[in-house]
Amino acid sequence: MNEMAEHQAGTHASRSTYWLVALILAIITLLEVAVFYIPFLRTAIAPILLVLSATKFALVAMFFMHLRYDRPILTAILSTGLVVAAAIILALMLLFGALRLMAPA
Amino acid sequence: MSTHATTFGVPHRKMAMWVFIGSECMLFGSLIATYLSYKGKSVTGPTPDEILNIPLTSVSTFVLLMSSLAMVLALDAVQRDQNNQAKLWLGGVIVLGGLFLAGQVYEFSHFYHVGLTLQQNLFGSTFFVLTGFHGAHVTVGVIWMATLLAMASRGRLGPERSLDVEVAGLYWHFVDVVWIVIFTVVYLIQ
Numbered sequence: 001m002n003e004m005a006e007h008q009a010g011t012h013a014s015r016s017t018y019w020l021v022a023l024i025l026a027i028i029t030l031l032e033v034a035v036f037y038i039p040f041l042r043t044a045i046a047p048i049l050l051v052l053s054a055t056k057f058a059l060v061a062m063f064f065m066h067l068r069y070d071r072p073i074l075t076a077i078l079s080t081g082l083v084v085a086a087a088i089i090l091a092l093m094l095l096f097g098a099l100r101l102m103a104p105a
Numbered sequence: 106m107s108t109h110a111t112t113f114g115v116p117h118r119k120m121a122m123w124v125f126i127g128s129e130c131m132l133f134g135s136l137i138a139t140y141l142s143y144k145g146k147s148v149t150g151p152t153p154d155e156i157l158n159i160p161l162t163s164v165s166t167f168v169l170l171m172s173s174l175a176m177v178l179a180l181d182a183v184q185r186d187q188n189n190q191a192k193l194w195l196g197g198v199i200v201l202g203g204l205f206l207a208g209q210v211y212e213f214s215h216f217y218h219v220g221l222t223l224q225q226n227l228f229g230s231t232f233f234v235l236t237g238f239h240g241a242h243v244t245v246g247v248i249w250m251a252t253l254l255a256m257a258s259r260g261r262l263g264p265e266r267s268l269d270v271e272v273a274g275l276y277w278h279f280v281d282v283v284w285i286v287i288f289t290v291v292y293l294i295q
Contacts, residue, residue: 012181015181018174022174025170025173029170032163033160033163035293036159046294049289050289053286053290056170056285057285060173061278064173064176064177065278066271074120077124078123078126081127084131084134085133085135086134088131089134089137092138092141093142
């Protein structure tokens, strides 16, 4: 199958889905900013924001980058990059003492 | 132009862009790791809580998210052979990307005037390198979109060239998702 035919064989989301995803992304961004300014959420701000951020990341990757409709190999390529990136972040933070697995003795 | 798909059934250029995106994850992962490793270790100010402008950056984040919407609508228009709509949405991506860059230029120049430079402290070094690299990626994306808009204006961006737009779109969306992470890690989690 040539490149064009292969490309056109894939199905993408509808325009209404794109608008809906954009609306959800905008709402999540508003929530993130709201969480930042709400004092009683300060103690749990990092996990809340990381979950909201991961949700936005996943929505863009699945719908706007079409991973939901595309070949699984592409998801595997992105996931590999993300896993290595996460490992780099954790390793460097541990090495530089920015993150501790155990409380200091 | 390559006319064959890879053995995975994905066009070569699209596969190449995804591999590039995978490698870019590691690049930005390293830059974010460096920022986080040096976070809170500056011996002089300004510090993030003194200087970061959350309302301005929230608007910039919204602008970049909406540029991703414009990008995917541009691709949809190209695939449907709707040239006028394609031009409209590609123009939208350029304008929104330009607005994001204008916000970053304003932010950088403001930081410079209040004393935060690349050499001032660890926060300045890691912040400018991380967000500067991202800004450079946005700039490349805007130039790429401008070339696509020029092609569309000459009627040379029909459905047969939709892969060109899809590959450019993948790059643009990646720049968007990187900002989603930077906005959270650098600006909101202080």
